[in-house]
Amino acid sequence: MKTELKFRAKFLERKRAFTDGAATFLAVLSTVLVVAPLVAIFAYLVYKGASSLNLDFFTQIPKPVGESGGGMANAIAGSAILLAVGSLIGVPIGIAGGIFLAEFGRGTKLANAVRFTADVLNGVPSIVMGIAVYSLIVVPQGHFSAFSGGVALGIMMIPTVCRTTEEMLLMVPNAVREAALALGVPNWRSVLAITVKTASPGIITGCMLAFARVAGETAPLIFTAFGNVDWSGKLNEPIAALPLQIYVYAISPYDEWHRLAWGGALVLIVLIVLAVSLVRYVTSRGVLKGAS
């Protein structure tokens, strides 16, 4: 009887150890499977694109077909401008919407409508967005422009920023709101100075998510920014954008342009990562600095 129990105990022990090991293995495997494509893409881009990267790439505009050399400096600058315009539109509207949903409109029909609209907007295909902005801005204006491109990107940023802001604000414990109200602080001030401030790390993350998403969008820019082989200065002129340029070069028949496209893709990914990291760094220092 005793030996039977001993045997059973040992068997269970081994079974447990095996299950534990199997689960750990699966977890590690899943992580690898998730990270692997990212690493693979990045590695391939480096392999294919690193050779195209030289000083010219970052300082020169594209050369006419047939000539070698040139760069994508205007596309990089153009992307930056478009993203700036887009953020100026998308971030304030998104945050304001999120604040409304979380702090002032909770449970109201209007809030439900806003949330629904944001979700639908989120699902609109980017090409449709481009066509919409084309009809609404480009056609009446009569020309392509950086402004319309920025608007398209901005509108695409709104749902992400809005929903993340709402979620982050809802995560602020009610105790903090009550503490502010109990001090005789008016509600609007409490929302801005306390609740939003407390949720700001999360809100900023939401903005960065939206930023990273639209940074690589190509379709909405086809009918709005349109692209430009030269530098563009004004917002009501067509402007080059990195993803757009990559697309145009990639589907072209010229090897030289393919080479530049690889380089552009690599640069695009690296710039996005850098931008996100920079924002993180600056704001993580800033939040504590603001506490005095």
Added chain:
Amino acid sequence: MTRIRFQQSLDELKNQLLVMAGLTEQAIQRAVEAYRARDLSICDLVSHSEIAINRLERDIDQAALDLLAMEQPMASDLRFILSVIKINADLERVGDVAKNISERVRGMEQMAVVDLPVDIPRMADLASEMVRKSLQSFIEEDAEVARTVLTMDKAVDAMNRAAYKALTKLMAEQSYLAPQALNALMIARALERVADHATNIAEDVIFWVQGTDVRHEKKMKTTPDPHAME
């Protein structure tokens, strides 16, 4: 019902006090019987029960202290425990008195039996009745019964004063009877103290049951308080 264990502890405390009360009542009655019958064997019984009474006094005080510390009693529970502690002390004194009476009886062993102008047995009955009634008021939580004990005290006081007068007169006139008279006087005084203790017990019961402190009431009403502000 909540706090069942606490309620059980309170009931136990009450029972312990009643055991002590029983022993004390019995001690007084035995002491007086020893006086009446001049029976020294009864004196021995009184001495033995004294040991049990003293041990019980310590146990009850300890139990009460523990309840105060551990259970944070409030309102009527608090008043109850406080009364138990005080009644405990009064009962122990009554036990001491019983012992003193029986010592007196031993001391009178060699003396002749004489008739004295004091009815010790009647005083003893009254005093015992007061103790019995005060304990009854405790068991039944009845403040009215307790109040009757307070009125009985006057009679015992009067009997004690009369005994003093009669016995001192006797000692002056027939000095050879002084030993017996003196003993009788001391026993009368002892019984008067028993009555006082019974009164205290009754006052403690009233405090527990009704929350009012009725001690020294008459005196306080007529004597001005030197510390009171005008």
Added chain:
Amino acid sequence: MGVGIDVINLNAWYGANHTLQDVNLKIPANHATALIGPSGCGKSTFVRCINRMHETNPIARVTGKVLIGDLDIYADAKPVEIRRRVGMVFQRPNPFPTMSIYDNVAAGLKLNGFNNRQALDEIVERSLKNSALWDEVKDDLRKKSGASLSGGQQQRLCIARALAVDPEVLLMDEPASALDPVSTSKIEDLIFQLKSQYTIVIVTHNMQQAARVAEKTGFFLNGRMVEFDSTQKIFTNPSDKRTEDYITGRFG
């Protein structure tokens, strides 16, 4: 200095739930008054009616009168004004997590537009001294965040924050229930000292605490105020059997 609070026929609802029924009582100035009662009896709701926090809940409703001093706080004043005169300390310490200790204490003033740096320094110091926290934090006022303190310290920080706006009344909703015995004692000593300057209302589950700090105690049951008397009387010889049952712990 504190003012007295006069509550007249106060009724309160959460939606259809009639949480407070016909509450009448006078809370004396410059005393500590304790409110005791079982969970859900309405004592927290009552206290939140005094600084008009009850109505921050959209389904909440109040009828009746509450007079703080001479002011009818529902008819003649706005919630924001009232809350500046009536401070509140909550059950769980809730310092503002993104702010330093200094900013936490000054929050009530800064967020209402008061920015005189020197005056703020004085007020912060005085408030922290009044809440017995000054010595422990005076060197870290701007360096440490409010949330980095221990539980007992955080609660004292919240008290300092409430005191900084110089209210007349201080409401405390179970201020020590989340704290250890030593912190609790410190808070109780504090209440004792603050009594002379403010009118304090303290909701507590802990009857020994009520007995230790308050001159008057009110017993709430099922939304009604059953008995309101001196603390000494309530705890040695209450008039109402329901009060007696509650404080001796006998239910059913």
